[in-house]
Amino acid sequence: MRIRIPAGLLSSAIWLLASAQAQTYRSHIEHPIARYKMSARLDPVTKRVTGQYTLTWWNHTADTIPDLYFHLYLNAFKNLDSTFMREGSVSRRGGREGWFARPDADKWGWVDVDKIQIVGGPDLTRLQVFVHPDDDNASDQTVMRIVLPKPIPPRGTIELAVTFTSKLPRALARSGFEGDYFLMAQWFPKIGVYEGSGDRGRKQGGWNCHQYHGNTEFYADYGVYDVDLTAPSDYVVGSTGFRRTEHLNADGTTTYNQYQEDVHDFAWTASPRFIKVRRTFDWGNEVRGDEILKWAKVLNLPADQLALRNVDVTFLLEPNHLNVADRYFRAVFNSLKYFGLWYGQYPYDTMTIVDVPRHSATCCMEYPTFITVGTYFWPAEYGLSPEGVTVHEFGHQFWYGLVGNNEFEEAWLDEGFNTYSDGKVIDEAYPFHCGYNYFFGMPVPAYSWLSVDPPSFPFAGVGGVPVGSLFSCVQFPMRTAGRDFYLNNVKDDDLVRNGWQYLNGASYGLNSYTRVGLTLRALESYLGEDVMARAMRTFHQRWRYRHPDTRDFIAVVNEVSGRDMSWFFQQFFYGSNMVDYTVSDISSTPLEGKVGLYDEGGKKVLYAEKSAEEAFNKSKDKRYRSTVTVRRLGEAIAPVDVAVQFQNGETVREQWDGQYRWIKYVYDKSSEVKSAEVDPEHKLTLDSNFTNNSYATREDNRGVAKWYVRWVFWLENLFFAASFFS
Ligand SMILES: [Zn+2]
Numbered sequence: 001m002r003i004r005i006p007a008g009l010l011s012s013a014i015w016l017l018a019s020a021q022a023q024t025y026r027s028h029i030e031h032p033i034a035r036y037k038m039s040a041r042l043d044p045v046t047k048r049v050t051g052q053y054t055l056t057w058w059n060h061t062a063d064t065i066p067d068l069y070f071h072l073y074l075n076a077f078k079n080l081d082s083t084f085m086r087e088g089s090v091s092r093r094g095g096r097e098g099w100f101a102r103p104d105a106d107k108w109g110w111v112d113v114d115k116i117q118i119v120g121g122p123d124l125t126r127l128q129v130f131v132h133p134d135d136d137n138a139s140d141q142t143v144m145r146i147v148l149p150k151p152i153p154p155r156g157t158i159e160l161a162v163t164f165t166s167k168l169p170r171a172l173a174r175s176g177f178e179g180d181y182f183l184m185a186q187w188f189p190k191i192g193v194y195e196g197s198g199d200r201g202r203k204q205g206g207w208n209c210h211q212y213h214g215n216t217e218f219y220a221d222y223g224v225y226d227v228d229l230t231a232p233s234d235y236v237v238g239s240t241g242f243r244r245t246e247h248l249n250a251d252g253t254t255t256y257n258q259y260q261e262d263v264h265d266f267a268w269t270a271s272p273r274f275i276k277v278r279r280t281f282d283w284g285n286e287v288r289g290d291e292i293l294k295w296a297k298v299l300n301l302p303a304d305q306l307a308l309r310n311v312d313v314t315f316l317l318e319p320n321h322l323n324v325a326d327r328y329f330r331a332v333f334n335s336l337k338y339f340g341l342w343y344g345q346y347p348y349d350t351m352t353i354v355d356v357p358r359h360s361a362t363c364c365m366e367y368p369t370f371i372t373v374g375t376y377f378w379p380a381e382y383g384l385s386p387e388g389v390t391v392h393e394f395g396h397q398f399w400y401g402l403v404g405n406n407e408f409e410e411a412w413l414d415e416g417f418n419t420y421s422d423g424k425v426i427d428e429a430y431p432f433h434c435g436y437n438y439f440f441g442m443p444v445p446a447y448s449w450l451s452v453d454p455p456s457f458p459f460a461g462v463g464g465v466p467v468g469s470l471f472s473c474v475q476f477p478m479r480t481a482g483r484d485f486y487l488n489n490v491k492d493d494d495l496v497r498n499g500w501q502y503l504n505g506a507s508y509g510l511n512s513y514t515r516v517g518l519t520l521r522a523l524e525s526y527l528g529e530d531v532m533a534r535a536m537r538t539f540h541q542r543w544r545y546r547h548p549d550t551r552d553f554i555a556v557v558n559e560v561s562g563r564d565m566s567w568f569f570q571q572f573f574y575g576s577n578m579v580d581y582t583v584s585d586i587s588s589t590p591l592e593g594k595v596g597l598y599d600e601g602g603k604k605v606l607y608a609e610k611s612a613e614e615a616f617n618k619s620k621d622k623r624y625r626s627t628v629t630v631r632r633l634g635e636a637i638a639p640v641d642v643a644v645q646f647q648n649g650e651t652v653r654e655q656w657d658g659q660y661r662w663i664k665y666v667y668d669k670s671s672e673v674k675s676a677e678v679d680p681e682h683k684l685t686l687d688s689n690f691t692n693n694s695y696a697t698r699e700d701n702r703g704v705a706k707w708y709v710r711w712v713f714w715l716e717n718l719f720f721a722a723s724f725f726s
Contacts, residue, residue: 027261033058034223041230047177049166058157061196065152069209070144073186076212077109077169081139089214092505093173109169113189119159134211142212164189171361181271183362200549210408215508216499217407220264222545230255231270238316239268240370242350263368269354274316281336283308295341298530308340317355331390334429339398343540366396382434391422403543411499416516423478479521482514495573518685519572525683527561535560571636580634581678582692588672591623592616626673631662643680646671
């Protein structure tokens with residue numbers, strides 16, 4: 001135990017929690033909506049999972065529900081007529097390595113509900129009908145509906161016995177197989193979400209069960225997964241939840257019972273090549289007492305509310321990535337620490353991370369207590385691989401896992417929050433990191449400068465090869481990450497929009513990730529970091545194990561800040577107008593007193609220019625009139641700071657509401673104006689052109705080699721467009 005507690009400052013409650021935590025999970029949900037008691041068996045030869053479950057589903061609403069909706073996600077990969085395929089999603093979702101080129105029939109995926117029956121009641125199998133709520137594609141089979149012989153009453157429960165067969169696709173869009181590696185995700189028939197009136201602002205109750213689209217992710221209710229997984233005994237198996245039992249079967253397979261409450265999904269993996277490495281996140285060792293006090297102060301909370309839990313962390317590693325294990329674990333531990341301190345402790349006992357094989361199209365995805373990540377054999381030392389993706393995917397335990405937004409309709413609520421939050425973790429834990437490197441004078445993105453893995457043998461476990469030292473790091477601020485991608489594409493869509501209705505995959509990426517990160521940083525600038533931190537925590541805590549929408553977040557921001565920030569959300573979440581402020585002119589003229597003809601004593605008296613100038617030059621009390629013109633070039637209106645500096649070192653700060661197109665500040669002072677800058681701290685991360693903010697700076701900038709700037713912008717664009725995680 002190594003927690004350092006300043007004497008008398010920290011309550012003893014934390015000490016007790018840190019030293020005597022029992023790893024027993026207690027549910028936080030009074031009434032789970034979906035309980036799955038399931039068994040599933042993987043056959044690596046036929047690439048099939050056969051399974052059965054009993055689903056106990058609770059109608060939490062006051063509605064009488066006449067039907068059931070199920071997601072049959074794997075049918076997205078059944079043929080070219082699924083909506084997923086028609087949307088051209090194969091390349092977008094990782095099928096770049098010639099998914100289509102492979103002639104094998106094995107590559108298609110599907111799921112059949114072989115039998116569905118009400119326990120102790122009628123067989124519903126023949127009542128299955130495919131529906132397509134999002135489009136007019138009658139061929140899509142990713143959503144199935146059953147009209148019940150008898151509706152489910154308000155607060156009533158239905159119990160279903162389901163038998164299914166899932167044929168896994170050649171890995172695509174997060175799930176499937178590649179060789180003897182299997183990632184079972186979106187793999188079983190899964191009940192949709194029934195939303196009552198009032199849920200997420202809904203006027204009338206109904207099922208929310210969207211088709212599988214190329215861009216969109218998922219949405220489900222919280223419940224319990226009690227799953228027996230059977231796979232060949234030489235396979236290493238990992239999944240959502242913790243392992244209760246392990247049973248060796250006579251046929252050379254092993255059955256593992258995995259269990260988790262308070263989650264809304266279940267995924268698993270199996271491969272004979274995984275190397276399993278397990279370590280404990282011991283929060284007493286990982287978090288110092290003064291760090292708790294620091295964040296308790298920021299959040300304005302008693303320190304004991306920032307207590308964390310120990311977590312059993314398991315990595316399933318590619319054999320040739322053992323050398324990256326320490327960095328992987330450090331990234332997860334840093335994430336458990338900061339996400340936990342900021343938003344509330346990670347409540348589960350386990351965390352399983354799959355280091356997926358390269359080019360398996362299953363990388364970088366989040367499931368409750370289970371994520372997929374990836375890296376390179378020789379990751380650049382400060383290139384944020386594997387840290388970037390690991391922190392991001394872990395962050396989804398908080399955004400999407402614990403706060404269960406609808407990823408179909410408001411992807412930004414988890415991807416964007418996570419982009420903001422993982423950037424903050426990187427700021428804290430990895431303040432020195434490179435966005436790109438110089439390699440013999442050429443900037444190269446740090447994420448992907450070595451994107452080819454050598455074969456496992458004889459390199460397995462070799463570490464510390466100093467290739468990274470050939471590169472020199474270019475620091476990369478997370479705060480403005482992806483700005484150029486944003487500036488080039490912001491006009492494609494508004495931020496808040498259904499995931500499948502963005503212009504294209506890049507726009508989905510921009511509006512779900514990059515733009516939200518930038519926009520939340522701008523919001524933080526207006527609220528202040530402490531208020532923002534409190535708003536984020538309040539939103540998280542209030543909506544844990546529930547389904548918020550965008551309006552719920554706005555309400556929390558307004559409530560916690562005590563300000564009406566509607567103007568901000570209206571413009572930057574629901575609109576696409578650009579911000580651009582500039583200092584267009586500064587000038588100073590001497591105040592020389594009278595020059596010209598003046599009526600004095602009944603006569604016109606001449607004050608000559610020259611004598612006025614001479615008098616001014618001799619004067620010990622010179623005065624100047626300085627004018628600073630600030631203009632709003634963009635259509636978006638946001639309050640902005642202006643800093644004016646005078647030759648004598650004096651600085652004046654102004655605050656402009658930005659309402660009209662321009663404002664002129666006039667000063668009569670003993671010194672001339674030297675420079676002026678609008679938004680000097682670049683708080684408005686969304687400003688489309690920082691180089692025109694400062695009058696002086698703009699003059700200095702003319703010598704910059706434009707080709708170089710363009711090259712770097714192009715690289716950043718490429719980097720951000722290509723590197724979206726899920
Ligand atoms: Zn994500």
